[in-house]
Structures are given as structure tokens and as C-alpha cells.
Amino acid sequence: MTYIAKPKFHHPGLKKNELGYTHRDYEGKISTLCAGCGHDSITASIIEACYELSIEPHRVAKISGIGCSSKTPDYFLGNSHGFNSVHGRMPSVLTGANLANRDLIYLGVSGDGDSASIGFGQFAHSIRRAVNMTYIVENNGVYGLTKGQFSATADRGSKSKKGVTNTDNAIDLVAIALQLGATFVARSFSGDKTQLVPLIAAAIRHKGASFIDVISPCIAFNNHAGSTKSFDYVREHNDAVNRLDVLVGRDPISVDYAPGTVQVVEQHDGSRLALRKLDADYDPHDRLGAQTFLQKHAAKGQIVTGLLYVDPDAEDLHTHLDTVETPLNTLDEQALCPGSAVLDKINASLR
Amino acid sequence: MSVQSPISSVNDFVVRFANVNGSGSASANELFARSILRHGVPVSPRNIFPSNIQGLPTWYEVRVTEDGHLGARGGVDMMVAMNPQTWDKDVASIEPGGYLFYDSTKPMPTSKFREDIAVIGVPLTAITNSTYTDPRQRQLFKNIIYLGALCALLDLDPKLVEQLIGEQYKGKEKLLSSNVHALHLGRDWALQNLKCPIGLRVKKSDKVGDRIFVEGNSAAALGAVYGGATVCAWYPITPSSSVAEAFTSHCKKYRHDPETGKAKYAIVQGEDELASIGIVIGASWNGARAFTATSGPGISLMTEFIGLSYFAEIPAVIMNIQRAGPSTGMPTRTQQCDVIACAYASHGDTKHVLLFPEDPAEAFEFAAAAFDLAERLQTTIFLMLDLDIGMNHRLCRPLKWDDAKQYDRGKVMTAEMLDEGRDFGRYLDVDGDGIPYRTYPGTHPTKGSYFTRGTSRDRYARYSEEGAVYADNMQRLVRKFETAQDMVPRPLQANAAKPTKYGVLYFGSTSPAMDEAIGILEARGHQLDRMRIRAFPFHSSVASFIADHDFVYVVEQNRDAQLRQLIVNENGIDPVRLVPILHYDGTPITARFIANAIGDHQDHLKVTPLRKAVT
Numbered sequence: 001m002t003y004i005a006k007p008k009f010h011h012p013g014l015k016k017n018e019l020g021y022t023h024r025d026y027e028g029k030i031s032t033l034c035a036g037c038g039h040d041s042i043t044a045s046i047i048e049a050c051y052e053l054s055i056e057p058h059r060v061a062k063i064s065g066i067g068c069s070s071k072t073p074d075y076f077l078g079n080s081h082g083f084n085s086v087h088g089r090m091p092s093v094l095t096g097a098n099l100a101n102r103d104l105i106y107l108g109v110s111g112d113g114d115s116a117s118i119g120f121g122q123f124a125h126s127i128r129r130a131v132n133m134t135y136i137v138e139n140n141g142v143y144g145l146t147k148g149q150f151s152a153t154a155d156r157g158s159k160s161k162k163g164v165t166n167t168d169n170a171i172d173l174v175a176i177a178l179q180l181g182a183t184f185v186a187r188s189f190s191g192d193k194t195q196l197v198p199l200i201a202a203a204i205r206h207k208g209a210s211f212i213d214v215i216s217p218c219i220a221f222n223n224h225a226g227s228t229k230s231f232d233y234v235r236e237h238n239d240a241v242n243r244l245d246v247l248v249g250r251d252p253i254s255v256d257y258a259p260g261t262v263q264v265v266e267q268h269d270g271s272r273l274a275l276r277k278l279d280a281d282y283d284p285h286d287r288l289g290a291q292t293f294l295q296k297h298a299a300k301g302q303i304v305t306g307l308l309y310v311d312p313d314a315e316d317l318h319t320h321l322d323t324v325e326t327p328l329n330t331l332d333e334q335a336l337c338p339g340s341a342v343l344d345k346i347n348a349s350l351r
Numbered sequence: 352m353s354v355q356s357p358i359s360s361v362n363d364f365v366v367r368f369a370n371v372n373g374s375g376s377a378s379a380n381e382l383f384a385r386s387i388l389r390h391g392v393p394v395s396p397r398n399i400f401p402s403n404i405q406g407l408p409t410w411y412e413v414r415v416t417e418d419g420h421l422g423a424r425g426g427v428d429m430m431v432a433m434n435p436q437t438w439d440k441d442v443a444s445i446e447p448g449g450y451l452f453y454d455s456t457k458p459m460p461t462s463k464f465r466e467d468i469a470v471i472g473v474p475l476t477a478i479t480n481s482t483y484t485d486p487r488q489r490q491l492f493k494n495i496i497y498l499g500a501l502c503a504l505l506d507l508d509p510k511l512v513e514q515l516i517g518e519q520y521k522g523k524e525k526l527l528s529s530n531v532h533a534l535h536l537g538r539d540w541a542l543q544n545l546k547c548p549i550g551l552r553v554k555k556s557d558k559v560g561d562r563i564f565v566e567g568n569s570a571a572a573l574g575a576v577y578g579g580a581t582v583c584a585w586y587p588i589t590p591s592s593s594v595a596e597a598f599t600s601h602c603k604k605y606r607h608d609p610e611t612g613k614a615k616y617a618i619v620q621g622e623d624e625l626a627s628i629g630i631v632i633g634a635s636w637n638g639a640r641a642f643t644a645t646s647g648p649g650i651s652l653m654t655e656f657i658g659l660s661y662f663a664e665i666p667a668v669i670m671n672i673q674r675a676g677p678s679t680g681m682p683t684r685t686q687q688c689d690v691i692a693c694a695y696a697s698h699g700d701t702k703h704v705l706l707f708p709e710d711p712a713e714a715f716e717f718a719a720a721a722f723d724l725a726e727r728l729q730t731t732i733f734l735m736l737d738l739d740i741g742m743n744h745r746l747c748r749p750l751k752w753d754d755a756k757q758y759d760r761g762k763v764m765t766a767e768m769l770d771e772g773r774d775f776g777r778y779l780d781v782d783g784d785g786i787p788y789r790t791y792p793g794t795h796p797t798k799g800s801y802f803t804r805g806t807s808r809d810r811y812a813r814y815s816e817e818g819a820v821y822a823d824n825m826q827r828l829v830r831k832f833e834t835a836q837d838m839v840p841r842p843l844q845a846n847a848a849k850p851t852k853y854g855v856l857y858f859g860s861t862s863p864a865m866d867e868a869i870g871i872l873e874a875r876g877h878q879l880d881r882m883r884i885r886a887f888p889f890h891s892s893v894a895s896f897i898a899d900h901d902f903v904y905v906v907e908q909n910r911d912a913q914l915r916q917l918i919v920n921e922n923g924i925d926p927v928r929l930v931p932i933l934h935y936d937g938t939p940i941t942a943r944f945i946a947n948a949i950g951d952h953q954d955h956l957k958v959t960p961l962r963k964a965v966t
Contacts, residue, residue: 056796057796058792058793058794058795058796058797058800059793061637061792061793063633073802074802078800079796079797079800080792080800081790081791081792081793081800081801081802081803082800082801082802082803083633083636083802083803083804084802084803084804084805084806085629085632085633085659085803085805086629086655086656086659086805089625089626089629089656091626091629092584092621092625092626092627092628092629092630092633093629093630093632093633093636094633095619095626095629095630095633096582096584096629096630096631096632096633096634096635096636096637096639096641097633097634097636097637097792098633099582099617099619099630099633099634099639100581100582100633100634100635100636100637100638100639100641101637101638101639101791101792101793103793104637104792104793121622121623121626122622122625122626122629124622125621125622125626129619317617318617321614321617321618321619322612322613322614323613323614323615323616323617324608324611324613324614324615325611325613328581328582328615328616328617328634328639329581329634329637329638329639329791330638331579331581331615332758333579333756333757333758335615336576336579336581336606336615337576337577337579337752338576338577338605338606339752339754340751340752340753340754342605343577343750343751343752344749346573346750347561347563347749347750350563350564350565351559351561351562351563351564
């Protein structure tokens with residue numbers, strides 16, 4: 001984390017989005033992560049996705065836990081409120097924030113140490129509660145800040161930089177998210193921005209619990225031979241089931257897609273997800289099928305990426321709690337306090 | 352069985368019901384307490400129950416007290432002994448001259464009784480078996496039958512009891528008539544077979560006034576509704592669960608949009624205490640009023656987040672319904688044992704605001720005020736109840752609300768203020784009171800955003816590990832805590848009838864027992880000025896009070912004199928001048944205990960009573 005702000009000047013001809021914001025308006029402070037860190041690529045993808053969606057930067061609340069990944073919200077959307085909470089507890093803080101004001105966009109950024117260990121419970125429960133959020137795990141399979149210990153997502157048999165073999169089974173957060181009822185589940189790779197940017201954009205537009213697991217190699221401690229989270233390994237074993245485009249409002253569907261290879265998913269907010277199928281048999285509406293597909297490929301050592309599951313009719317926690325449309329944090333005395341006359345009646349009932 | 356001097360008392364005695372958990376006796380026993388209240392006679396009931404659902408012993412004690420002493424008294428004048436498991440202990444606890452009421456269907460050998468008590472046998476099982484065939488009915492109506500018998504024995508007006516049953520089963524005619532029938536079965540049997548009434552009697556009076564009869568947890572939850580809480584996150588734990596359950600119930604009644612029917616609140620049962628406080632902190636950070644309710648073990652789990660609330664300066668309200676610790680301790684027994692744990696919760700240098708309500712009425716007031724304080728001070732506020740207040744019905748003054756009251760949302764910088772060019776530094780002490788301004792997320796497109804973190808940062812919320820910057824921030828937090836001193840409820844002082852060199856400090860649920868103990872001590876010639884502490888940080892008058900007396904007794908319900916420790920630590924007072932009076936067996940403190948402990952100490956000090964004791 002840094003306090004070094006980027007210089008504010010920029011080229012006057014920078015392209016602007018629908019709201020008149022340039023790409024620079026979505027940037028944050030200068031990253032202090034290691035040069036080449038996969039997390040910085042994810043940061044860049046978040047910036048790109050928010051720019052493309054023409055989101056007002058200050059309408060995003062970005063919340064994280066503790067760790068390298070959890071530092072990254074400082075590096076994007078500099079005009080947004082950020083919250084670097086405590087280790088593994090991002091989901092509960094985000095849930096509370098979301099309950100207070102349903103009108104903001106909630107970006108939860110976490111790491112594999114953060115979400116798969118101490119925060120495993122909170123990860124699971126925020127998913128099953130259907131909190132309307134985009135939950136991104138920047139997954140490098142290693143504890144970078146404490147210099148290279150295995151995390152709970154490290155694959156069994158993979159080797160640490162010191163040559164130690166991991167004998168524990170890995171937790172697959174995507175499989176867990178699917179099982180717990182996440183209504184938007186994707187996996188991607190920090191080195192594949194073309195795939196990742198639209199996935200993030202689609203997750204933001206999705207109303208419900210969106211989860212994206214992004215394999216993000218740790219350049220310092222997990223990018224060696226024997227690692228299953230290195231750039232080389234992921235590139236060699238990546239099996240993308242689809243490519244995604246997010247079509248907002250009246251954008252036409254691109255003519256580039258050959259008929260029969262594009263599946264359009266329309267969401268409640270009017271946005272459409274155009275899925276270009278790479279695996280002709282893959283159905284992203286089949287939760288059970290996604291789980292099976294994932295496990296079969298994992299057994300073969302393949303890393304399945306893409307939009308793995310989406311429910312366009314998803315509901316969120318506010319729907320389940322049937323809360324008013326007005327954000328709870330704006331309700332005043334008149335809306336909240338029953339008043340003295342009611343209290344007199346309550347008193348009378350207690351005699 | 353005849354006794355030479357049976358206790359004879361009108362409107363001043365203690366009845367204890369010994370039952371088996373799960374036997375359905377709770378509603379009958381509570382009906383008994385409420386019936387006496389309807390006679391205009393104050394009662395002070397207490398549940399004494401195990402941390403178990405079925406099978407273990409449970410007691411319900413009703414102190415009938417025309418003088419209005421609402422603390423536990425100690426001793427039992429009449430034992431309704433319905434539990435064979437605890438028979439010996441129950442019989443032993445009866446005061447000499449007291450009464451033993453039992454189910455005489457199976458005759459008991461005389462060796463099971465005491466010679467100095469009166470034994471009243473009613474063949475409850477025989478009556479129920481001859482009336483009902485269903486086993487559950489037999490169990491439940493047995494409780495109403497003994498209530499009926501007590502009506503005759505204690506001279507209760509059966510119409511008032513019927514009226515209460517009518518209110519309880521309004522709209523359920525079948526249940527109503529069957530309960531009334533059972534009541535009369537017991538009453539008629541007693542009138543026909545026993546000498547009624549006995550020496551303990553209830554006579555109609557007018558000592559209840561407009562007071563209400565309510566549990567502290569329910570009142571605190573109502574305070575949260577009136578205080579504008581919109582988010583509640585909680586995890587079940589005895590004895591606090593009924594706070595969240597009552598909040599849910601109150602919200603369902605009073606917090607739905609009349610047009611859409613939608614909820615103006617969000618209640619989440621967290622997966623644990625960590626998540627619950629995390630949700631509270633997230634919601635409060637985002638400008639909603641949020642709270643959780645828990646007990647000691649929950650506080651232990653929440654401490655990391657409490658430290659974050661303190662250091663990152665995020666409002667939070669925690670209602671801590673204290674029980675006997677440490678560890679699992681005695682989950683269903685009362686203590687005031689989390690004072691230190693809450694005052695200094697979390698690692699590093701922290702201090703938190705504690706509020707100590709004495710009864711449900713104050714629980715309501717303080718709960719509502721806690722949200723103003725949390726937002727004003729941008730920190731965690733603990734509402735420190737305990738099981739004795741929280742889970743027992745207590746007679747208290749009616750709840751009051753001033754409709755002119757506006758919520759104090761604290762120092763929140765709005766978009767307009769930012770546009771005016773106001774300098775926004777999240778941790779900037781603009782007013783010298785240690786309290787900075789905050790902004791809600793989403794306030795302004797280009798101004799006022801900041802990064803919240805538990806790491807050290809400068810006045811503009813920029814990460815910094817510079818020693819001077821850290822120390823500056825920590826000093827401001829001290830200033831803020833000093834500011835809190837004048838914002839929290841002040842201690843209440845009452846002076847003895849005559850000048851004295853001795854004082855007593857107490858807090859929370861000790862209050863009614865202390866009120867009564869003062870009277871007992873005065874009768875013995877011991878004069879004591881008293882001060883009830885209602886909040887931490889301590890107001891300067893606490894130190895003054897101590898300075899004004901040679902010795903000050905500090906009465907509390909824990910082993911280690913935690914309030915005393917806090918006073919010594921925070922005010923730099925010579926510990927010798929603070930004499931601990933400690934009660935910590937899990938039962939509510941009694942006036943007898945306080946009076947005896949202080950009286951003994953005064954005797955030890957060879958304090959000459961100002962006048963002779965009245966016997």
C-alpha cells in the first residue's frame with residue numbers, strides 16, 4: 001500500500017466514456033507490489049471494466065481483507081471509498097456495507113490466503129446469502145507477504161520455491177462457490193486480460209453473488225518450475241470454455257460471431273452477456289454440469305476458465321430480506337422511530 | 352404438619368418454584384407473578400435455570416414486595432417443590448417457619464421434611480390423572496392446578512388470574528376454558544381440603560402505579576428501534592439471543608413501509624460472532640446505524656474487529672448481556688464480569704465506552720443513546736447488561752421518548768460541505784475534541800473519498816508508519832475519549848441522611864439490591880453516601896466522590912473487582928481506599944449480602960454506628 005499518488009496530468013485527447021470519464025479517472029495510487037505481479041494485471045482489468053461500463057467511480061465501494069491482493073483496491077478507483085479490513089473478514093464488512101446502502105456497487109477483493117483459510121467461512125456465507133457483489137479472489141496459491149508459504153489453494157504435489165512438496169489437498173473456491181449457490185461463477189487468468197475484463201464487467205452488472213477466481217502468479221514466490229500457479233503452467237493448462245462480451249443497453253451483438261456459436265444471456269438490468277463458445281457442449285446455465293466439468297478437467301490437470309455458471313434471474317440478499325428500495329443509511333427519524341404515542345401503547349401492554 | 356411459629360406476612364415474602372426444565376412450568380409460574388402484580392403488589396421474579404433444554408433442575412423465584420425492593424432477597428418463604436432431584440436442597444433452603452408445597456400423590460416419609468416448616472401436600476398427579484388422559488395435558492395442567500391451589504393458600508383473587516389467562520389465550524377459547532377449569536380444580540381442592548389462606552397472603556394494594564413489567568433484553572431491543580438501528584447482525588448465545596429476537600419482533604410491528612410493506616431494517620443471523628460484528632462495522636462505515644448483541648465469549652471473538660473500530664474510527668454498538676465466565680463459565684448465571692474485557696478490548700492501546708443501565712427502562716434509554724454516541728464518537732459503544740436484567744421481568748418506570756429528539760449523526764461531511772471547499776482530512780481534529788469528520792461512501796465524485804484501514808495513517812488517511820504520525824493519532828484518540836466523558840450518562844449520587852466518611856460505588860443490576868441494602872445499613876447505624884456509575888469513561892465526579900470519603904466500597908458481581916481495577920487504573924487512585932465487595936456465585940446479588948459485607952467491614956474498622964441498630 002502506498003501514499004504515492006499518480007501525477008494528475010494526462011493527454012488531453014484521452015478517450016472518454018459515456019460519462020465523460022477517461023481511463024485515468026479509474027486509476028488509483030501507484031502500486032507497491034512486485035514488478036510483474038499478476039495482481040497488477042487484475043487491477044488494470046478492473047480499471048478497464050469500470051471504464052467500459054461507464055461506472056461513476058465514487059459509486060463503487062471497494063473492500064478487502066489483508067494481504068497482497070487486499071492492498072490492490074488502493075491502486076484503482078481513487079475516488080472511491082476503500083476499506084482494508086481484517087484478515088479474511090472482507091465478506092462480512094462488505095455484507096454490512098451492502099445492507100446499509102443497496103445503491104452502490106460493491107467490489108470485494110481478496111486473496112487465496114484471505115478467502116480460503118481464515119476467511120473460508122465468511123467467503124462461503126456471503127455467497128450463500130446472495131450478497132450483491134463482485135467477489136474477486138486474486139489467487140496465487142502462496143503467502144507472498146510472509147515470503148512463500150503454501151496457501152490452501154496450492155495444488156497437492158506442487159512445489160514451493162524452496163522445493164518443498166505440498167501434501168495437502170487444494171481448496172477449489174470455484175467449486176465451493178458453485179455448490180453454495182453463487183449465481184455468477186467464473187475463473188480467469190491475470191495474464192489473459194481479453195478474457196478477464198469482460199468477466200469483471202459482467203460480474204459487476206450481475207445482481208447477486210458474483211464470484212471470480214483469478215489465477216494470479218506470484219512473481220516472487222510462486223512462478224517457478226513445479227508450481228501450478230505460475231505463468232507458464234497456467235498458459236499451458238488453461239482450457240477456456242467460452243469468451244464473453246458484455247453488451248450494455250442497446251449495443252448490437254457483434255457480427256463477428258458465427259451463428260450458433262454465440263449464446264446471449266439477458267440479465268434483469270437489461271445488460272446482455274454474449275458468450276462465444278469455445279467448448280461447444282458447455283452449458284453455463286447448468287450448475288451441476290459445471291461442477292462435474294470442473295472436476296473432470298481438474299483431474300486431468302487442466303484449469304478451466306471462462307464464465308462457468310450464470311443465473312440471469314438471480315435475486316440478492318435485499319430481495320430475500322424484502323428491504324425497502326431506499327438505502328437504509330438515508331432513512332431518518334420520521335421513517336425509523338415509532339414515536340411516543342406508540343411507546344405509550346407499548347407501556348400499556350406491559351402492565 | 353404443625354409448626355410452632357409459621358411465617359406470617361402480607362405482601363412481603365418469597366415463593367420459589369422448583370421444576371424440571373422442559374416441564375412447561377414457565378408460563379404458569381410467570382402467571383403467578385403477574386397475578387400478584389394485578390393485585391397492585393410489586394413483584395421481582397427471577398429465572399434460575401441450567402444451560403440445558405430438558406431434564407435438569409430449574410427454579411423460578413417470585414419476591415412479593417409491597418415495599419418495592421426489586422433486588423433478590425435471599426431465602427425462601429414458600430417452596431413449591433416439584434422436582435424430586437432437588438428435593439433435599441429445596442427443603443433445606445426454606446426459612447424457618449416457612450412452607451413446603453408438594454405433590455402428595457405419593458406420600459413422603461416424615462424424614463424428608465423439616466420440623467420447623469409447614470408442609471402442604473396437594474395430590475396434583477392424582478388430580479390430573481383423574482381429569483386428563485393425554486400425557487402432555489397431564490403435565491401442563493398440573494402446573495395450572497398448583498397455581499390454582501396457591502390462589503387459595505395465598506388468598507389471590509381468582510378473577511384476576513382468570514383475567515390474565517383470558518389475555519394470554521385471547522381468541523383461543525378452548526385453551527382458555529381448559530386453563531380456567533384447571534385453575535379451579537386446584538383452587539377448589541385446596542379450599543375443601545386445606546386450611547386456607549396460610550400465613551403468607553396477598554392483599555390488594557396500589558403500589559405498582561404506572562410501572563411496567565418487562566425484560567431488559569426486550570427493552571434494549573426496543574431502544575435500538577427507537578434509536579434508529581436499521582442493521583442488526585447477531586449470533587445466538589445465551590443470555591443475549593432474546594435481544595435480537597425481540598428486535599426482530601419489534602421491527603415486524605413498527606418498521607414496515609405502510610405502502611409497500613417492505614422492511615426498513617435488515618437483520619442477519621451471522622455464521623458467528625466475527626461475521627456479526629464485521630457486518631455491523633461494514634454497515635456503520637456506510638452510514639447505517641447497526642448493532643449486535645452477544646455475551647462474554649462473543650466479545651472474545653469480536654475483539655479484533657473492536658480494535659479496528661477503535662483505530663479506524665468506525666461506529667459500532669455492541670450489547671453485551673453478561674454471564675458468568677471465564678470460558679464457557681456458567682452460561683445461564685449472571686455476573687458483571689466483562690468490564691475489563693470490554694473497556695480494553697483488543698490488542699494495543701484501546702479504550703472503549705461502556706454504558707451500565709440499572710434496569711429495563713435505562714436499558715431502553717441507553718440503547719437508543721448508544722447509537723448517537725457511536726456515531727458522534729465514531730467508535731464502539733458497549734451496552735453492558737447482564738442476565739439478571741436481560742432475561743428477567745423487572746418492574747420499572749414506563750419507557751419515555753421525546754418526539755422532538757433528532758438523531759445525532761455525528762460529524763459527517765456532506766457533498767455540499769465538500770463543495771464549499773471545507774478541508775477534509777479523515778483523521779483531522781478540526782474542532783479540538785479529537786473527533787474527526789467522516790464521509791459516507793458515494794458522497795462526491797471527486798472529493799472526500801478515503802481509504803479505511805487498520806494500519807497507521809496520517810491525518811488525511813494516507814498510510815504512514817512514521818512514529819510521530821502514529822503518536823499524533825494515538826494522542827488524538829485519547830482526546831476523543833476525554834471528550835466522551837461529558838457525553839456519556841453521568842453518575843448519580845445520593846447522600847446519606849447524616850454526614851459520613853464512607854461511600855459506596857456500584858453499577859448496573861446491583862442497583863435494586865443496593866437501594867435496599869442502604870436502608871438495612873442505615874437501620875444498623877451505618878451511613879453511606881452512594882454513587883451509581885452509569886458509564887465509562889468515568890466522569891470527574893467519580894474521582895471527587897472518592898476523594899471526599901475515607902473509604903469507598905465498590906460493590907460488583909465478579910471475582911476480581913473489575914470496576915475497582917478500572918477506577919484505580921484510570922484515575923490513579925490509591926487502591927487501599929477502595930474496598931471491594933464482591934459477589935460472584937452466579938446468583939443475583941442480594942441486599943442481605945451487601946449489607947452484611949459492608950456491615951462486617953465497618954465493624955472491622957470499628958466504625959461507631961451513628962445510632963444503634965434497630966432490631
